[in-house]
Amino acid sequence: MMPRTARLLAGLLLALPALAVGAAMPDDPYATGSGAWGQAHADQWALERLRVYTDMTPPPGEPVVVAVIDTGIDYTHEDLAAERLWHNPAEQRNRRDDDGNGYRDDLIGWDFVDDDPNPFDVSGHGTHVAGLIAACTDNGLGIAGVDPTARIMTLKVANFAGQAASTAVAAAIHYAVDHGARIINLSLGGEVITELEREAARRAADAGVLLVVAAGNKGLDAGRFGYAGLPGALIVGASDLEDGRAGFSNFGADVDLLAPGVDVLSLRARDTDFIGLSGAPDYPAGGATVGEDAGYYRASGTSFAAALVSGLASRVLAVRPDYRADDLRRVLLAGAVDLDAPGTDQTTGHGRADLIGALGADPKDYVEARLTGVDLSLDGQQVWLAFTGTAAGDAFAAARLEVRPDPEAVPEGPPEDRRLSRRERREIEERLAALRAWQPLGEPLAEPASDAVLARRSLDDLLAMADGITAWEVRLVVDTADGASRESRLRMALPPPPAPPETGDE
Ligand SMILES: [Ca+2]
Ligand SMILES: [Ca+2]
Ligand SMILES: [Ca+2]
Ligand SMILES: [Ca+2]
Structure with missing residues (x-):
């Protein structure tokens, strides 16, 4: 009888004929x-x-x-x-x-x-x-x-x-x-x-x-x-x-x-x-x-x-x-x-x-995580961003969208300013750390979606999240049935907020 490890190995080699x-x-x-x-x-x-x-x-x-x-x-x-x-x-x-x-x-x-x-x-x-x-x-x-x-x-x-x-x-x-x-x-x-x-x-x-x-x-x-x-x-x-x-x-x-x-x-x-x-x-x-x-x-x-x-x-x-x-x-x-x-x-x-x-790769163990774009629409004075893409595949378990300001746009630390107190410096550091973290963009997706709107958010909402930083990163993370995950990233520049209505004073 073949020892167990040898048997396992033989099975593995059979499963990978092209690689062996x-x-x-x-x-x-x-x-x-x-x-x-x-x-x-x-x-x-x-x-x-x-x-x-x-x-x-x-x-x-x-x-x-x-x-x-x-x-x-x-x-x-x-x-x-x-x-x-x-x-x-x-x-x-x-x-x-x-x-x-x-x-x-x-x-x-x-x-x-x-x-x-x-x-x-x-x-x-x-x-x-x-x-x-x-x-x-x-x-x-x-x-x-x-x-x-x-x-x-x-x-x-x-x-x-x-x-x-x-x-x-x-x-x-x-x-x-x-x-x-x-x-x-x-x-x-x-x-x-x-x-x-x-x-x-x-x-x-x-x-x-x-x-x-x-x-x-x-x-x-x-x-x-x-x-x-x-x-x-x-x-x-x-x-x-x-x-x-x-x-x-x-x-x-x-x-x-x-x-x-x-x-x-x-x-x-x-x-x-x-x-x-x-x-x-x-x-x-x-x-x-x-x-x-x-x-x-x-x-x-x-x-x-x-x-x-x-x-x-x-x-x-x-x-x-x-x-x-x-x-x-x-x-x-x-x-x-x-x-x-x-x-x-x-x-x-x-x-x-x-x-x-x-x-x-196994075609049955496949998930697709793919962000394809951001569509803008205007609803009254509110600008909405719709994030489109695909989160699908036989191995799909769940998906989520997250955003953060482009890490390169976030300062490394507090400014060199002697007037800042120790407490103020710590507060700035905490704020910068929060800016570097991924933040959820809407509810997680329990069902797969193909070429669809995956999340929607108002521009005001996003601008409020980031102290006026307009360079952003979006990511789609799809969790697979076997506990792994795949992702897709997209860089985007937020448009400026809509100009206030003309008052006629100037
Ligand atoms: Ca002929
Ligand atoms: Ca030849
Ligand atoms: Ca012919
Ligand atoms: Ca890549």
């Missing part, structure tokens, strides 16, 4: 190298940071199909061989539409720009994205991909300049859903989304397909930009080498998580230089090209952060094929490494993506 395997670095030179373009960091620092190398054992399940809706792919690249591509099993090259799906000879996907079966990449953007997800790995050549077993479905919607028609994007999403993609990567710009695209995204969500979307590179609140508004989408911003938000990355309550998006190395499509094409100032032609054969390329942007998360999602799904899109989203968020303010915040969302965290 030792690390083995792939033999691709850039996977282990550094300084390939004179930089101080690892060539594939992004994969290292996501802890992709911790377990390179091929997952046991079926390859996951990831649709890349982008500028196409250079399928002749030697580090992205044919076996990394999705092939339409019901189609043959015979100028007929064998599977009757409306697309003739769509062997590996479709070119929605020219409406033909050849989605070749003349820009380079789509190839860079695809390489991050599924470049040939452990083949002694170039880079490693995040999920070496994934298959890329190539759906070309953007021309050489990266412009895409909304009809093409919508059609591509439908194609991906119809042909078995489990993940869709959408790393496109564009500020307006159409109802057609929204409908397609809803259909993808209903079909259990995870839509991974780049937050955008304007350094602004993502909520105001196009594809971040698609229903059900997982919105990815970019992090930098120091695990902070990259300055160009959009942010805000809509950003779900970050992934590395600065100086990210991937494949270069033949004869392309998309940074040069974008008209970036001070960029010398070919400056981002890497390797003796110029087959690789480094670039920064939320596009590549999104691609890394698509690869991560694919890798998780390969290990856990029974996960629904919702489960996948939950473990990616719960498994992220918390950055910036504790819990979900406006700068980094749930934090930076992490493979081991995602594989270790």
